[in-house]
Amino acid sequence: MKPLVFVDRRLPEDVKHYLEQHCTIITWKPDEARSEQALLHYLSEAEGYFTSGSMKINDALLDAAPKLKVVSSMSVGYNHFDLAAMKARHIIGTHTPYILDDTVADLVFGLMLSCSRRIAELDRYIRNGQWQGNEGRKLFGLDVHHRKLGIIGMGRIGEAVAKRALYGFDMKVSYYARSRKPELEQRMDVSYESLDQLLASSDFIVLLTPLTPATKGLIGAEQFSRMQQHAIFINASRGATVDEQALIEALQTGKIAGAGLDVFMQEPLPLDHPFMKLDQVVMTPHIGSATDATRQQMAMLAARNLVNALQGSEDVHIVPELRQ
Ligand SMILES: NC(=O)C1=CN([C@@H]2O[C@H](COP(=O)(O)OP(=O)(O)OC[C@H]3O[C@@H](n4cnc5c(N)ncnc54)[C@H](OP(=O)(O)O)[C@@H]3O)[C@@H](O)[C@H]2O)C=CC1
Numbered sequence: 001m002k003p004l005v006f007v008d009r010r011l012p013e014d015v016k017h018y019l020e021q022h023c024t025i026i027t028w029k030p031d032e033a034r035s036e037q038a039l040l041h042y043l044s045e046a047e048g049y050f051t052s053g054s055m056k057i058n059d060a061l062l063d064a065a066p067k068l069k070v071v072s073s074m075s076v077g078y079n080h081f082d083l084a085a086m087k088a089r090h091i092i093g094t095h096t097p098y099i100l101d102d103t104v105a106d107l108v109f110g111l112m113l114s115c116s117r118r119i120a121e122l123d124r125y126i127r128n129g130q131w132q133g134n135e136g137r138k139l140f141g142l143d144v145h146h147r148k149l150g151i152i153g154m155g156r157i158g159e160a161v162a163k164r165a166l167y168g169f170d171m172k173v174s175y176y177a178r179s180r181k182p183e184l185e186q187r188m189d190v191s192y193e194s195l196d197q198l199l200a201s202s203d204f205i206v207l208l209t210p211l212t213p214a215t216k217g218l219i220g221a222e223q224f225s226r227m228q229q230h231a232i233f234i235n236a237s238r239g240a241t242v243d244e245q246a247l248i249e250a251l252q253t254g255k256i257a258g259a260g261l262d263v264f265m266q267e268p269l270p271l272d273h274p275f276m277k278l279d280q281v282v283m284t285p286h287i288g289s290a291t292d293a294t295r296q297q298m299a300m301l302a303a304r305n306l307v308n309a310l311q312g313s314e315d316v317h318i319v320p321e322l323r324q
């Protein structure tokens, strides 16, 4: 008998077809309200759960899903996994690393360029009928090329960002991570700096760590105070890695020049959020990996992870903390 799996999102046709060959799929009914209660009901019989990160995989969910063996997340980040709760129940938790690196790195560069050359702000300027044609320096921005980029979290995506900076924009690149990376430093012209050094010396600072207990609030008031006044800060990791109130103050008081944000403490961001009033902030709605091609590959990889894990195959991207 095929295992029952709950799928919490619409799948591309070929991914659905692949899953159906190996599993019996249950999913939301058309127009069904996506309540937690309904989800727990669906999960009560499921052996597999295909998710995208919107639900916390915690004790409450796992208690309601006694047959669950595998949670396959269509994301590389897995801060929605309560690792202790999953470990205690021997749940296999999988994610989709590598295939989205270039797509996310492209967005990071988009945010860097948009902040420094004021693309979003000046788009609004034209649309508002403000363009006179004699503005001069008023519309000037900052160069990206030949400046210094500091990457906090030099993993898969960090490396893809570094590549663009070094080979596309002739930038100087330094990084901070938990461990120093001699192999990477040999392969690419990047150098390790302490967090404080990196913050003080970089023109652009890109945050790309996972959200963990150690990175929660990693960048706060003290860190913003170390940055240069012309620095531009980009967060593409998770909202909670930054103290948003401290970021707002740093922007309002001119401690830093701008911020490009793809992730927020509260998503979707409420309309009355202070970021909305800051022209020097460029925001995107958590779309780092959101291209058709990349999302298609992520969906297929998540489906293969689910099927392979249910079949006991080792060809599965289990998150590091849950590997045997
Ligand atoms: N905005 C979006 O749409 C997307 C956001 N993301 C986010 O990006 C994150 C990174 O993804 P990816 O590059 O694949 O992950 P990796 O695991 O490859 O890289 C993570 C990096 O963060 C570093 N790191 C971890 N903990 C700390 C810490 N406490 N202090 C300093 N550095 C730390 C790691 O250090 P070390 O190498 O020393 O272990 C590593 O260099 C994801 O977890 C997710 O949150 C991912 C995809 C899309």
Ligand SMILES: O=CC(=O)O
Pocket (backbone or CB within 6 Å): 074, 075, 076, 077, 078, 100, 288, 289
């Ligand atoms: O935020 C997206 C992810 O893949 O993680």
